[in-house]
Amino acid sequence: MNLLPVDExxxxxxGRVPPVAADRLALSVSAGRVLAAPIIATHDQPPFDASxxxxxxxxxxxxxxxxxxxxxxxxxAGAGFAGTLGAGEAVRIFTGxxxxxxxxxxxxQEEAERSGNLVRFTAxxxxxxxxxxxxxxxxxxxxxxxxxxxxxxxxxxxxxxxNAGVVxxxxxxxLALLATGDxxxxxxxxxxxxxIVASNSVALAASLAPFAHDxxxxxxxxxxxxxxxxxxxxxxxxxxxxxxxxxxASVGEHDLVQAALLxxxxxxxxxxxxxxxxxPLMFGSLGNTLVFxxxxxxxxxxxxxEVFVKPALRHWLGLxxxxxxxxxxLSPTPRNTARRHFMRAQVIAREGTTxxxxxxxxxxxxxxxxxxxxxxxxxxxxxPGQEAGTVVSALEIG
Ligand SMILES: Nc1nc2c(c(=O)[nH]1)N[C@H]1C(S)=C(S)[C@@H](COP(=O)(O)OP(=O)(O)OC[C@H]3O[C@@H](n4cnc5c(N)ncnc54)[C@H](O)[C@@H]3O)O[C@H]1N2
Ligand code: MOO
Numbered sequence: 001m002n003l004l005p006v007d008e009x010x011x012x013x014x015g016r017v018p019p020v021a022a023d024r025l026a027l028s029v030s031a032g033r034v035l036a037a038p039i040i041a042t043h044d045q046p047p048f049d050a051s052x053x054x055x056x057x058x059x060x061x062x063x064x065x066x067x068x069x070x071x072x073x074x075x076x077a078g079a080g081f082a083g084t085l086g087a088g089e090a091v092r093i094f095t096g097x098x099x100x101x102x103x104x105x106x107x108x109q110e111e112a113e114r115s116g117n118l119v120r121f122t123a124x125x126x127x128x129x130x131x132x133x134x135x136x137x138x139x140x141x142x143x144x145x146x147x148x149x150x151x152x153x154x155x156x157x158x159x160x161x162x163n164a165g166v167v168x169x170x171x172x173x174x175l176a177l178l179a180t181g182d183x184x185x186x187x188x189x190x191x192x193x194x195x196i197v198a199s200n201s202v203a204l205a206a207s208l209a210p211f212a213h214d215x216x217x218x219x220x221x222x223x224x225x226x227x228x229x230x231x232x233x234x235x236x237x238x239x240x241x242x243x244x245x246x247x248x249a250s251v252g253e254h255d256l257v258q259a260a261l262l263x264x265x266x267x268x269x270x271x272x273x274x275x276x277x278x279x280p281l282m283f284g285s286l287g288n289t290l291v292f293x294x295x296x297x298x299x300x301x302x303x304x305x306e307v308f309v310k311p312a313l314r315h316w317l318g319l320x321x322x323x324x325x326x327x328x329x330l331s332p333t334p335r336n337t338a339r340r341h342f343m344r345a346q347v348i349a350r351e352g353t354t355x356x357x358x359x360x361x362x363x364x365x366x367x368x369x370x371x372x373x374x375x376x377x378x379x380x381x382x383x384p385g386q387e388a389g390t391v392v393s394a395l396e397i398g
Contacts, residue, residue: 003274033169044135057103063125106130173241208371247296275365344373
């Protein structure tokens, strides 16, 4: 049987992903989005030399041996001192306020003794102390956030500080999910004879939603060409960017998904990968819509989603791919077959060492072991098995 190597499959998929398209969006509604263009500073931050403390702005050279300085004014955040600080003078200053011209140091008020309009200091002045110089955080022209950065809370703060009211972010794809199988019922349904609870779509929706504009769940299609044809026509009429089906990907008489997709005009790029779990994955496209046919087994569906669909979505958004973990095994791995094995594992931090604890369960229908996993050890084709302590690669999942 002709099984495509994992890396080649991934390259082919990424090659089909369109270039990043940009949306202009108010910063206030951009949380979680990925920048399509860098954010470049258009001003210095802070825009002026600013005090880092509540205290007094002085000339360091004036502060000596209990010498009293004349307090000549005040500088507050939003309302700086209008004049220039002269010799023997001090300006009362507050955190964030502009340091007046002529001053070179701020001394905090805990180190000051005030008497009417005079002030003296109990600690020596350290020139430049407690001043954030203009442009200390970033200077005009500096790239603060690169294209491909996801706007989490800290990145939003930096973008806001750079005065970016509107940002250019990657357009997110619209996703459609379809589960297939006569045996499937929705979670929460009392089980009849021979029935199985559908778990793939709820898991895929949660895992892929952060990368998508929306994820539309088209429910469950029975294993009948009529029903599959009807729902696939409806899905394609809705023109999603990406369709993800689960089930019916294998070779049985009831595995009708591929035929139904081909009849709709889907061009099949490949079918069947040299991996476990997940061998029967198919991938193709219909016009601009990418189509992933994931295997029905729940672990196979999630593993192929992590290995192929998520990287495709990252590429779509211009997000860099996740670097694999490189960690020591906490217990040995057994010999592998000719297929690349994505082995469930737990990342465990113990006494200064972080390592990967392989989960021995390999059944591709075994959801409870997948629920324990936070990584997939990437075991190479024909790997003879490795001792505890060997550093191996793993993908973070979830
Ligand atoms: N003769 C062969 N049989 C099979 C092969 C093969 O090469 N030759 N490959 C096996 C492998 S590997 C996999 S993986 C499965 C994939 O089969 P399908 O994609 O056709 O999946 P189904 O047959 O529809 O379902 C398999 C299994 O998963 C359950 N399932 C399906 N959908 C869901 C869902 N949405 N939520 C939860 N569980 C689901 C389904 O009830 C079955 O138990 O084929 C092997 N067979
Ligand atoms: O590839 Mo199947 O997913 O091994 O059970």
